[in-house]
Amino acid sequence: MLKKYTLAFARTCSYGTEHHQVGTWMLETGMALGRHPRIDKVWAHIDTRYRIHNSRNWCARWALEKGVDYLCFIDGDMHADFRLFNQLLPEEAQPDARRWARPFLQSSLEFMWQSDAGVVAAPAVSGPPDNKINVFVADESDMSMARLKHEELRNQSPCFMRVCAIGTGLMLIDMDVFRKLPEPWFEDLEDDKKYEVIHSQDCHFCVKCNEIEIPVYANLFAPARHIKFQGQDPPCWEQPCQSKSTATTATRISSPSPAATRNPASSPSKVSLWLPSRSPQDSRATSSIARP
Numbered sequence: 369m370l371k372k373y374t375l376a377f378a379r380t381c382s383y384g385t386e387h388h389q390v391g392t393w394m395l396e397t398g399m400a401l402g403r404h405p406r407i408d409k410v411w412a413h414i415d416t417r418y419r420i421h422n423s424r425n426w427c428a429r430w431a432l433e434k435g436v437d438y439l440c441f442i443d444g445d446m447h448a449d450f451r452l453f454n455q456l457l458p459e460e461a462q463p464d465a466r467r468w469a470r471p472f473l474q475s476s477l478e479f480m481w482q483s484d485a486g487v488v489a490a491p492a493v494s495g496p497p498d499n500k501i502n503v504f505v506a507d508e509s510d511m512s513m514a515r516l517k518h519e520e521l522r523n524q525s526p527c528f529m530r531v532c533a534i535g536t537g538l539m540l541i542d543m544d545v546f547r548k549l550p551e552p553w554f555e556d557l558e559d560d561k562k563y564e565v566i567h568s569q570d571c572h573f574c575v576k577c578n579e580i581e582i583p584v585y586a587n588l589f590a591p592a593r594h595i596k597f598q599g600q601d602p603p604c605w606e607q608p609c610q611s612k613s614t615a616t617t618a619t620r621i622s623s624p625s626p627a628a629t630r631n632p633a634s635s636p637s638k639v640s641l642w643l644p645s646r647s648p649q650d651s652r653a654t655s656s657i658a659r660p
Contacts, residue, residue, distance in 0.1 A: 372408035373437040375401060375477075378427035379414045379444060386444040387595045393448045397473050404474070406481075411436060421554040421569035424536065428546050428553055436543060438480075440473055443537040446492065447593035448472050451604075466604065468526050472590035476540045479528050479585070486582035487574065488528065489539035490592040491521065491602050501602060502535030503586050504571060513575075522603035526589045533567070533574035534584060538592045545582055549573075 377394050398410045413430050415423045424441065431439045442448065451469035454462060476488040493499040501521055507514040513532045536554075546553055557567040557575075567575060574584045591602045 370406055372406055374409040374411065374435070375407060375438040375440065375473075376411040376413055376431050376434065376436040378424075378431065378439055378441050379412070380420060380423040380427065380441065381416050381444070387447055389447045389450075390442060390444055394442065397448075397471070400471075401473065406477075409436075421552070421556065424554040424569065425552050428541075431543060432546055438477065439541045439543060439546075441536050441539045441541070445595040446490075446537045447595060448490065448538050449590060450593045450601075451591060464601075466606075468589065468605070469591075470526075470589040472538060472587060472592070473540060475589055476587050479587070480540070480542060483528070483585075484583050485528070485585045486542045486545045487534075487539065487577055487584040488587050489534040489536065489584075490590050491516075491586050491588060492535055492537050492592045492594045493602050494594070502537070502570075503529075503531055504533040504574075505529075505531055518603045521588075522605060524588060525605055529586045529588055531574070531584055531586050532578060533571035534586050536570035536573065537594065538590075539570075545577060548580060548582065549576055 377398065379390065379394070394412060398412065401407045401410050411434060413427055413434075415427050415430075427441070428439060449469070449471050450464055451466045452471060453465040453467050453469060459465075472490050476485075479485060479488060491501060491503050493501055501516045501518060503516040503521070504513050505516055506512075516531075553576075554569040554573050556569050557572040577584050588605075591604070593601050
């Protein structure tokens, strides 16, 4: 008999940019998960502390005390699953939808159950005018961490991509991660003088996960729209999916080893890393997240 799990949504502070779809998505997704054979209970927790890292830490602490198995962060300004295709509607009525898209939470859970993943998050972009992608991968040319470029994401077919770091706006986390990492889990990484933020709280969290062999993945099947001041969409892959087998495809992007050394560079988006030499097939054997 398959083990049943409990899951909790965690809705953090929204800074006045609450999107009406957030509550709708939580309700519809929670009802769908309630019918899933491997989900026992679904909880929801809202925290309105004005400092985002404090809000995330309190949500994680609440989930630990509640005894849930998985925590899904959803920020108030994220439009989850906006690419999902509705078979009941004509194609011209849903111009943002793509047939390759999959629901974030359900597909991320299935991937976690089949893989070594401890963290899975949706790619998104920052606010205007730059609309920077919130996904960071290893730059092997200088052993540093670099932001994924728009053209790189646009040319990448949907998959679960191993990454160095990714934003927390829509993120699923195995609760064992919080048992393995010391508190506070979410905190900015600053320079020695506390003048500059080297890594924001979400990227710092992901770097700490990778350092202790908890793999972090981006779910490219389920990008999220970042509302901010207006809808910001990540670059979209326009080619059709080649086969159904891509549902659990994982692309490994070089990421930090447990012995990673952090030597902040002058740019806040770069950090020195040791890149792993092992092959992608070896990652499950060394993951610190165990699956029943």
